[in-house]
Amino acid sequence: MKIALAQINPTVGDFSGNAALMIHFAAQARDAGCDLVVFPELATCGYPPGDLLERPAFIDANLDCLHYLVETIQGIGVVVGYAERNPDNAGKGLFNALALFENGEVLFQVFKRLLPTYDVFDEHRHFEPGRACEIFTYKGLRIGLTICEDAWNDPDTFAQRIYAEDPVERLASQDADLLVNISASPFHIGKRDFRHRMLAALARKYAFPVVHVNQVGGNDSLVFDGTSAGFDTSGTLVARCRDFEEDLVVMDVAKTPAMASKGQIHPVATSDPDSVLAALVLGTRDYVHKCGFKQAVIGLSGGIDSALTAAVAARALGAENVTTVFMPSGYTSGDNYEDTAQLARNLGVAYRTIPIDAIFTAFVTHLSPNFDPAAPGVTEQNIQARIRGTLLMGLSNQSGALVLSTGNKSELAVGYCTLYGDMNGGLAVISDVPKTLVYEVCAFLNTDREIIPGRILEKAPSAELKPDQTDQDDLPDYALLDAVLKGMVEEFKGADTLIQEGHDPAAVRDIFRRVEVNEYKRHQAAPGIKVTSKAFGSGRRYPIAKTFRPLR
């Protein structure tokens, strides 16, 4: 049987656009001689729809979209994810559902059994878990149909399993010939390899081919990498869509284990910096476009963070749609005048300069009449950042370009950033990229030619808000900071554990304290593009008014 892996990029709530996309891909699949075309999870409405699911009109539109597809797509079987109402008066009102339809008729439905409710996922919030786990026979093939998390509970892969039941095992025990998994599985570093290893292990374990179709595209903080894939009964990858773009790949699924399944294998990114850059570019492009913008404006400081942000924006939106602004003060070094201009030339983006000293003086006259320029306190440092933030927003108001903010994850973690200042923007492009990874991504960007000027990569990071300031005056060394943050935020380790692992005790405690007390800044941060296993934002929900004061 020929199956098309239809890796589409839906927009949340755009039923009209999403339906058009699916009709287009289904026609392609039919033209390629496929029996079945498989679309991602919740493809009608896009993933994650969030609390839009609580609006009856949204569910109606999603059902209308499904019915339209059922009526419209002819001559090929279709698997598609959508939201179904729960007719029972006990339980949540919706199911996360899958329909298999053909020539105007829905032949089979599946309701997702395992509902991820952790990190960025909130599925128990809206959905009732499905109970049934039945095989559907299509053109002689016994297909086990699953929705994303349904396949993520194999005891050989997960030592601590979140769910008691295992739908894949239940389907395998009914002699499934094939496992199909429709999915909306977002990117983070290492996730694709983990996902493919897990799916390959399922194929091997149960000796059936596996077809996995993932959504692609950016939706707020999440970037879905795609890389939909097919595995044969030995767990060998035999089909793969591209990463970070729409794609359609055909897989020939063998009806007996003796025959080999085969398909096309499209190229994907080959390193972490490569993947991260692709995720940032796609996440930025989709956020800007899906929010209805075309252009972006970015403040350049001469440092590496804003340089990377501008480079990502130029690649995502086209250089002609990016404006950079350099806003020097008396604390700005001469190098940065040259480096920012050189960067803008390398990228081919617009560049303008707005000095902030006169505005700064006007503020200081009112707030700090005895201000000493040689020793700006936190008040005066923040005012500089907020003047820049206000200027960027003013340019945004004038031009209709979205402000992209430039802070990295390390500084967001410890609050080394100014709320209502450099944190201003609609999207915080690199706010889940630790500083040490910022350098790696920039090095990757410069592989073929120097895009980011060498001096930007080499200079000591500085906020330039007071004379001769460098980040390392105020923060631990970035290698140490990033290692401790990874342990704390991504691995849930306590301070004691990290100290036992050999990190400097004073530094560890200082970093923990800074992360705790800066929750309020992150609460008001722009969404950032998730690239690690634990990003600040919707996947990490910490109270602000709190303490952590053990008893003894």
Place this chain on the structure above:
Amino acid sequence: MKIALAQINPTVGDFSGNAALMIHFAAQARDAGCDLVVFPELATCGYPPGDLLERPAFIDANLDCLHYLVETIQGIGVVVGYAERNPDNAGKGLFNALALFENGEVLFQVFKRLLPTYDVFDEHRHFEPGRACEIFTYKGLRIGLTICEDAWNDPDTFAQRIYAEDPVERLASQDADLLVNISASPFHIGKRDFRHRMLAALARKYAFPVVHVNQVGGNDSLVFDGTSAGFDTSGTLVARCRDFEEDLVVMDVAKTPAMASKGQIHPVATSDPDSVLAALVLGTRDYVHKCGFKQAVIGLSGGIDSALTAAVAARALGAENVTTVFMPSGYTSGDNYEDTAQLARNLGVAYRTIPIDAIFTAFVTHLSPNFDPAAPGVTEQNIQARIRGTLLMGLSNQSGALVLSTGNKSELAVGYCTLYGDMNGGLAVISDVPKTLVYEVCAFLNTDREIIPGRILEKAPSAELKPDQTDQDDLPDYALLDAVLKGMVEEFKGADTLIQEGHDPAAVRDIFRRVEVNEYKRHQAAPGIKVTSKAFGSGRRYPIAKTFRPLR
């Protein structure tokens, strides 16, 4: 049996402080001759702890807190909520638990069966549901012990039930003599009456007394009103704690239905404006104090929103801890110079004036050199708001006072506010109070004497960012706006439904559009105090990059 309803105000993560509170209340209860003292849900760690539950050190500290209480409190039985580890290797790693202990020994445990995962609640994120539903016999009384949501699934109260099972029915069927419910049930308008009606109905239905102990206090956006209560077998309220403060009330629970249960009934607020004001005051006090601040700074415009915010702050923190700042521009009317000064005198709070014209001119010189003061566009209007926001943050940096922002729910809904401007602040005190309710609360505040000057209540609302501006030039009438917003946001009604109900079609569509496109502003808003059944914030999770484009 004499039972103490111990309505405490824990701080999230303050195991030391929370334990001290419980030891103090337990001693009071013992001195009053009680057999049992009952504390709220998750009283060891405070509610809601959010993803702090994912940190093993946090769970350890919570267990240590429980063990310390078990060792320390003698001579009285104790019911307390805490987080327990799930020893099974399938399922979530924690239970939302209750322990009943006495004289050094834990006698009984309950794991919460129904886990709210909607609105502000995320319990499936962290907890595995308990399965057991057993009676515990204490001093001859067969007690059914439940945790909050366990009691919120009676089919006579809820037509659409979220859960298939009903722990209260299961306990009642085992001949419970008494139902105890420990809880962390946050306030919104009408919630207390609903909660008490529901509990009274359970008491009547099953003919057992009901004891309900609720947490009190503010934690981020949530204010827990307390109003812990006891009902006799006829559903009559026989015991009640005060609302919006800590309290301890003793209830004498009759061992046979023939005998009457009795207790003390403490006074509570008697109207919606009264409750809302009390919630705002407690929410503000606890947020400021639990975040480690003592003082607040507030920008006064001469309008009703900032007036109410300042009045709440003065009541919450003490007038001596509140500084108000008036920041006039050339667009500020003469009345507002007088009205803000009069308000500050009435409240007894500090008052200072910082004019913004010079700073505004400095900005405009760079951004809008041909600016016409008679016709400021959105750029220049926003700059004024951002200058004020930056000045307030500067004062905060200098003084260590927290900025309280002053926007109401109606303007936050439609985006009639400036991000990084008037939205600046650590807490948005009235951001869940619709404009029409702001007037009601102010009228209530002025019941005994004029706190908010009459002219502030009477003038037409204006942002004063351009000449002769009033809100109603830019927005629908507030009565209409608030009615449509209530239908849309709190009641999940579609635009079509609201139009059918008789609202002006153009206005409804305009309001829907404004709410949709301003999600990005709310994403970066400070936490606000929830007083309605659906607040913007953690209980309403909408994507930003989205559209709602039905198919046809």
